[in-house]
Structure formats: structure tokens, C-alpha cells
Amino acid sequence: MGRGAATQIRIGVVQEMSLITTLIAALVFPGLSFILTYSLYAQWIKRKAAARLQNRIGPLHTGWQGILQPLADFIKLLVKEDITPAEANKPVFNAAPLFIFALPLAATFLIPIQSITNLWAWDAVASFEGDLIMVLFLMSITVLAIFLAGWSSGNLFGAVGATRVAFMMLAYEIPLGLVAIGPAILARSLSISRIVDWQVASFNAFLTAPNIWGIVTAMVLFIGAVIYTVCLLAELEMKPFDMSEAETEIVHGWQVEYSGKKLALLNVGHDVKMVLAAALLTSLFLGGPAGPVLPPVVWFIVKTTFCVFIISNLSVLFARFRIDQLISGAWRYLVPLAVLQVMAVVAISGVI
Amino acid sequence: MSDRQFVIPIGPQHPALKEPTSFYFTVDGEVVVDVEPRIGYNHRGIEKAMEVRNYIQNLYITERVCGICSNAHQTAYTGAVEEAGGIEIPERAKYIRVLFHELERIHSHLLWVGVAAHEIGFDTMFYYVWRDRELVMDLLEEISGNRVNYAIPTVGGVRRDISKDNFPRWHKVLDALAERTNYYIKVASTEQTILDRAIGVGYLSKEDMIRLSGVGPNARCSGVPCDTRKTAPYLLYDEIPFEHIYVDNGDVLGQVLVRVLETLEAVKICKWVLDNIPEGEIAVKFNPMQKLPEGEAVYIVEAQRGELIHYTISDGRNMPYRHKIRAPTLGNIPSLVERLKGGYIADIPITLAGIDPCFSCTDRMVFYDEGKDRSWVWDEEQLRRYGLEWYKK
Numbered sequence: 001m002g003r004g005a006a007t008q009i010r011i012g013v014v015q016e017m018s019l020i021t022t023l024i025a026a027l028v029f030p031g032l033s034f035i036l037t038y039s040l041y042a043q044w045i046k047r048k049a050a051a052r053l054q055n056r057i058g059p060l061h062t063g064w065q066g067i068l069q070p071l072a073d074f075i076k077l078l079v080k081e082d083i084t085p086a087e088a089n090k091p092v093f094n095a096a097p098l099f100i101f102a103l104p105l106a107a108t109f110l111i112p113i114q115s116i117t118n119l120w121a122w123d124a125v126a127s128f129e130g131d132l133i134m135v136l137f138l139m140s141i142t143v144l145a146i147f148l149a150g151w152s153s154g155n156l157f158g159a160v161g162a163t164r165v166a167f168m169m170l171a172y173e174i175p176l177g178l179v180a181i182g183p184a185i186l187a188r189s190l191s192i193s194r195i196v197d198w199q200v201a202s203f204n205a206f207l208t209a210p211n212i213w214g215i216v217t218a219m220v221l222f223i224g225a226v227i228y229t230v231c232l233l234a235e236l237e238m239k240p241f242d243m244s245e246a247e248t249e250i251v252h253g254w255q256v257e258y259s260g261k262k263l264a265l266l267n268v269g270h271d272v273k274m275v276l277a278a279a280l281l282t283s284l285f286l287g288g289p290a291g292p293v294l295p296p297v298v299w300f301i302v303k304t305t306f307c308v309f310i311i312s313n314l315s316v317l318f319a320r321f322r323i324d325q326l327i328s329g330a331w332r333y334l335v336p337l338a339v340l341q342v343m344a345v346v347a348i349s350g351v352i
Numbered sequence: 353m354s355d356r357q358f359v360i361p362i363g364p365q366h367p368a369l370k371e372p373t374s375f376y377f378t379v380d381g382e383v384v385v386d387v388e389p390r391i392g393y394n395h396r397g398i399e400k401a402m403e404v405r406n407y408i409q410n411l412y413i414t415e416r417v418c419g420i421c422s423n424a425h426q427t428a429y430t431g432a433v434e435e436a437g438g439i440e441i442p443e444r445a446k447y448i449r450v451l452f453h454e455l456e457r458i459h460s461h462l463l464w465v466g467v468a469a470h471e472i473g474f475d476t477m478f479y480y481v482w483r484d485r486e487l488v489m490d491l492l493e494e495i496s497g498n499r500v501n502y503a504i505p506t507v508g509g510v511r512r513d514i515s516k517d518n519f520p521r522w523h524k525v526l527d528a529l530a531e532r533t534n535y536y537i538k539v540a541s542t543e544q545t546i547l548d549r550a551i552g553v554g555y556l557s558k559e560d561m562i563r564l565s566g567v568g569p570n571a572r573c574s575g576v577p578c579d580t581r582k583t584a585p586y587l588l589y590d591e592i593p594f595e596h597i598y599v600d601n602g603d604v605l606g607q608v609l610v611r612v613l614e615t616l617e618a619v620k621i622c623k624w625v626l627d628n629i630p631e632g633e634i635a636v637k638f639n640p641m642q643k644l645p646e647g648e649a650v651y652i653v654e655a656q657r658g659e660l661i662h663y664t665i666s667d668g669r670n671m672p673y674r675h676k677i678r679a680p681t682l683g684n685i686p687s688l689v690e691r692l693k694g695g696y697i698a699d700i701p702i703t704l705a706g707i708d709p710c711f712s713c714t715d716r717m718v719f720y721d722e723g724k725d726r727s728w729v730w731d732e733e734q735l736r737r738y739g740l741e742w743y744k745k
Binding site for chain 2: 053054055056156160239240242243246247248249250251316317318319320321322323324325
């Protein structure tokens with residue numbers, strides 16, 4: 001892994017790359033089909049965990065312990081009537097769900113999950129120097145698509161929800177980007193795959209020769225992971241940061257006019273976004289798909305399930321904040337903390 | 353209205369409102385500048401229906417004025433009729449009426465705490481509170497046979513007796529309720545996200561509250577001591593030892609505190625009733641054909657939402673000449689409008705829910721001519737003719 005490879009784009013497995021393996025990687029595994037199936041499973045984990053914590057049972061009847069309920073909901077929404085309001089800006093209103101679905105999906109292709117030619121290696125569908133920036137960019141663009149979806153719906157509540165989404169972005173975008181830079185500085189690379197490689201290498205180095213700097217690095221990165229999780233909750237519009245869809249205030253905000261197929265796409269888009277968030281958290285802070293004994297994809301599933309569990313845990317613990325409380329809180333605590341964390345990372349990277 | 357301001361209509365259908373009513377909010381960004389309430393979507397003709405039914409049939413109509421405070425309506429109705437007819441009810445009946453009055457208060461206040469938690473997006477607390485509310489719902493079902501509309505008070509007493517054998521078990525249930533309520537007091541006063549959404553939200557001072565004549569927990573959270581059970585005791589409330597709860601927070605947190613503290617007091621009252629209930633008859637005989645002497649009576653009870661007034665006029669028949677119900681929500685709407693002004697859009701649901709509104713119980717109808725400043729009410733014949741004309745089209 002020389003630095004000279006910075007501009008070279010790696011697609012799938014580096015060595016012998018045929019068109020067929022690329023297609024399989026992109027469309028079947030670990031690309032489209034796998035991510036879609038996995039995001040429905042993640043939705044089930046989220047619903048089941050939240051339900052148990054809230055003294056409910058959650059989905060139960062479709063499949064084992066209701067594991068097929070997200071799929072059933074998806075199919076049900078597909079056959080429902082699809083209404084476009086007369087007041088809506090139709091091209092934007094119809095196109096927005098596609099973008100909200102496709103952009104996070106594209107971003108998951110850059111996450112290293114599993115190589116399809118080697119069971120014991122991991123690789124992303126596409127990976128190149130700077131794909132971390134690409135993922136952050138795709139996540140920001142998704143917010144723009146959400147804003148357009150709400151704004152073009154021609155509904156007052158949709159417009160209020162859209163402006164709230166934009167305001168929330170002001171709050172969490174900066175700390176989200178800042179803490180993502182931390183692991184990149186330590187790995188001296190902006191490629192997610194390289195960051196994972198660095199984590200594995202330094203973890204193995206720590207195991208063979210334990211030292212104080214390894215522990216300090218882990219603690220600093222842990223603070224980064226906490227900030228990152230809080231920002232991801234806001235990015236995912238989950239409680240306590242769901243003011244953009246707050247059903248008791250603005251009736252699901254920007255989603256209010258969507259129904260049928262478009263709503264189904266929006267829901268799956270949200271699940272894909274949740275998987276992307278969990279996968280990023282795993283790749284940047286938890287060593288990605290690396291782990292002993294089992295193949296990378298199993299470790300990926302175990303670690304991201306854990307992250308989804310943590311996220312759904314956090315989302316049932318609090319009351320919803322007001323939008324002004326989120327923005328002032330983010331700029332008063334999260335941004336300074338993120339800046340300090342990056343400074344600490346820079347200092348550490350000078351030492352190790 | 354400047355070009356920065358626009359009007360958001362909330363209602364008649366909106367998830368924050370459980371019943372049809374409408375508010376026009378003039379907002380500047382996220383801040384509410386002005387509020388225009390528009391009530392009167394729900395006409396059920398209950399008062400009119402009561403004029404053609406006898407006093408026993410009317411029991412079941414009054415009970416259905418409201419689903420949550422059904423027993424409070426019946427207590428007030430039977431009280432008014434007994435006062436107009438000069439009927440004395442047995443001591444034991446008074447105790448059972450108080451027991452139901454307070455059990456209903458517990459269930460209503462816990463329900464409100466859950467709804468309030470839901471309005472600020474704290475669904476976990478909503479689920480927990482409503483789970484614990486099942487304790488009192490089961491108790492009510494066990495004693496009366498129903499979870500709502502208990503049909504316990506009747507003219508001349510109560511319809512069902514309670515058995516001493518069950519008292520130890522009921523004491524245990526009440527203890528559990530008190531323990532859970534104490535836990536929710538702790539949660540509501542220490543959990544930071546709740547405090548952020550409750551302190552200073554929808555504030556109204558004591559002076560403003562007296563000027564706008566609010567009633568019930570809505571007024572008591574602004575420091576106005578107006579519990580009818582203390583200021584104008586009815587049934588046994590002059591004998592029962594209990595605290596007069598009022599706090600001077602004036603905001604949503606005050607409303608939460610008043611209601612949870614009142615729940616604790618209600619548990620205490622229920623336990624006192626179980627300890628002190630005398631033996632004896634539960635009702636004196638009252639015949640559906642029995643005529644009441646000419647006269648009128650007002651009976652005021654403290655329903656969960658505030659002062660509830662029943663006013664009945666008898667013209668010597670076995671049915672009322674006129675029965676007027678003033679539900680507490682009507683008295684709380686002026687203060688609600690003041691509370692909403694100057695707040696955020698995000699705080700509208702919790703401020704609205706703060707008065708525990710019950711718009712369907714409140715809505716009445718009169719005709720009003722703005723130009724001539726004249727108002728009138730239709731009598732039965734005019735209503736009938738209007739109905740016939742309407743369906744002819």
C-alpha cells in the first residue's frame with residue numbers, strides 16, 4: 001500500500017478485475033441487493049430494540065419475531081395509491097425521493113465490507129483516495145434533496161420541515177466533518193479502506209508491543225466516536241433530533257405529502273442512511289469489517305448491528321429538542337469539542 | 353402583518369388535537385405572534401336532548417358528555433338534581449362517590465402526563481406512564497365493571513356497593529400507584545431534555561391568570577388557589593384531610609407538577625375513604641316517574657380539568673326544564689391563547705395539551721349577528737324545521 005497509489009482508482013479486487021465480478025459486486029454482493037436486504041434488517045433491529053426498551057413487543061407476526069415486517073411494510077406501500085398534490089412542483093417532488101434513496105446507497109459502495117474473490121479479505125465496491133470526502137459530500141447532498149422534497153410539496157408543514165432540515169444541517173455538519181477527519185489524519189489517508197487498514201495495523205502493533213500512546217489514541221478517538229454518534233442521530237432525524245418530522249408539531253414535516261411508492265422509497269432511503277451511518281461509525285472507529293476467526297462480512301454485520309442498537313437506544317432515551325436548542329447546543333458544545341478532538345489527534349499523530 | 357409573517361392553520365384536524373377545533377397562528381419565523389381560536393365544530397345537542405328525558409335517563413347522557421371526566425359529570429348532575437329535589441343521600445354513597453371521583457382523577461392525570469410526554473417527543477415516558485395507568489384502570493374495571501363510563505352515581509346514591517374483603521388488595525394497588533407517581537415526579541424534575549422543553553414554556557403570571565379567569569390545574573400552576581374541593585367543599589371534602597395543591601411556576605413544568613402532586617393527594621384520599629367508609633345503605637329510592645318540585649340548583653365539582661358547573665331548572669315535571677353544563681375547558685381558552693403568544697411553533701402542542709383540553713365537552717352553539725350585536729338560540733321546533741329543510745335538498 002504505497003502512497004503512490006493516491007490517484008489510482010481501485011475497483012473491487014485490485015488484481016484481476018473482470019467486468020462480471022464488478023457487476024456482481026455492485027449489484028448483488030456487497031452492493032445493491034446486500035445493502036437493501038441489510039437495511040431492512042437494520043430497520044427491524046431498530047424497531048425491535050426501541051420497542052423492548054419502551055416496554056412494547058414490536059413487530060411479531062411476519063416471519064420469525066417479525067423479521068420480515070419491514071419488507072411487508074415496503075411491499076404494502078408499493079401498492080398504495082400515489083398522490084402528487086396539485087400545488088406541488090411536480091418534477092422536483094417526483095425526483096426528490098429517488099435522490100434521497102440513491103445517494104446514501106451510492107455512498108455505501110465506498111464502505112469496505114467483503115471481497116468477493118477472497119473470503120478472508122475485505123474490499124469496497126469502489127475505493128479511491130478521497131472517498132471519505134465523497135461519502136461526506138453525498139450525505140450533505142442528501143440533505144439538499146430532503147430540503148427540496150419538503151419545499152416542493154406545496155404544503156405549509158412541508159415547508160416548515162424543509163427549513164428545519166436545513167437549519168439542523170447548520171448544527172451538525174461541521175462537527176460531523178471535523179471528527180471524521182480525525183482517523184484520516186492518523187491513517188494519513190482520505191480513503192476509508194486505508195483508514196481501516198491503518199486501524200488493523202496499529203491495533204496489531206499495539207497487541208504485540210503495548211504502549212501508553214495506543215491507549216491515549218483510543219481515548220481521543222472514543223471522544224470522536226461519541227461526537228460522531230450524536231451528529232449521526234441528527235443526520236438520521238431520529239429522536240431527540242427529529243424536529244424536522246415531529247409528528248405532533250408539523251405532521252411529519254417534509255414527508256407530509258408523500259404517499260405510496262415515493263413514501264416506500266423514502267422509508268428504504270432512511271434505512272439505507274442508517275446502515276451507512278452505522279457502517280461509517282464502524283469503519284472510522286471500530287476497525288471496519290476486521291476481526292478474528294470469522295469472515296469480514298460477518299464482523300461487518302455484527303459491528304453495524306451493534307451500532308444500530310446503540311443509535312436506537314439513544315433515540316428512545318430523550319425528549320425531542322427544539323430547533324434553537326439543537327443549534328445553540330451544537331455550536332456551544334459539539335463544535336468546540338470536535339475542534340479540541342482534532343487538535344488532540346494532530347498532536348498525537350506528531351508523536352506516534 | 354409584515355411580509356415575514358404568515359398564518360399557519362392548526363386544526364380542525366391535526367395530530368396535536370385529539371378533537372376538532374381550530375387555531376390560526378400568525379408566526380414570524382418560528383415565533384408565534386398572534387393566535388385566533390375558533391371553537392364550535394362539535395354539536396351534539398346534549399343539553400337539548402336532556403330536556404325531553406327523565407332524570408334517570410339523563411344520567412346516561414351526562415356521563416357521555418366526556419370520556420375522561422364521565423364520572424365528574426355524573427357527580428355534578430346527580431348533585432344538582434338532588435339539590436333541586438331536596439333528596440338526602442346516605443353517608444356510604446357519598447364515600448363511594450368520592451372514591452370514584454378520585455380514582456378517575458388519578459387515571460386522568462396519569463393519562464395527561466403520558467400525552468404531555470408524547471407531545472414533547474418523549475414516547476418512552478408515554479409508554480411507561482400509560483402502562484402504570486393500567487393499574488388504576490383495572491381497579492376501576494374491577495369495582496364498576498367498566499374501564500370508562502363507570503355508571504356509579506345515580507339520583508339518590510350510587511348503583512354498586514364495594515366489598516370490604518377487597519380493601520387490602522386495593523390498598524396495595526394504590527401504594528404501587530403512589531410509588532410510580534413519585535418516580536415520575538423524579539423523572540420530570542431531573543431529566544434535562546424534559547426541563548428544556550418545560551421550564552418557561554407557555555408562561556402566564558398569577559395576575560394575568562386571575563384576569564383571564566382560568567380554572568383547574570391550568571390556574572393552580574400559576575399560583576391561583578382555586579380547587580373547588582377546598583374553596584366550596586361538596587360531598588365529604590370538608591372532612592377529608594388533603595393538601596390544596598398549587599405552585600407558582602406558571603409554565604408547563606408547573607402544570608406537570610400540579611397534576612402529579614394532585615395524583616398523590618388523590619391516592620391519599622382514596623386510602624382515607626377505604627379506611628373510614630361507614631356501613632349502611634348505598635341509595636335512597638328514586639323512581640324514574642318521580643317529579644321534582646319547581647326550583648333550580650347549581651352544583652359545582654372539581655373535575656380533573658377544573659371547575660365543572662351543572663345548573664338545572666325544574667318546572668315540576670319528571671324531566672328538567674333546562675340543564676346547563678359549563679365544562680372547564682371553556683374557562684381555560686382565554687388563558688391558553690395568552691400562553692401561546694410569544695412561544696415557538698415547536699411549543700404549540702405541549703402548550704395546547706397543557707390545559708388538558710376537551711373541546712367536544714365545551715362546544716355549544718348560539719346564533720350571533722355581528723352587525724346588530726344580537727344573539728339568539730333556536731328552540732326544538734326551529735331545529736326540527738331546519739333539519740327537514742336541510743335533507744330536502
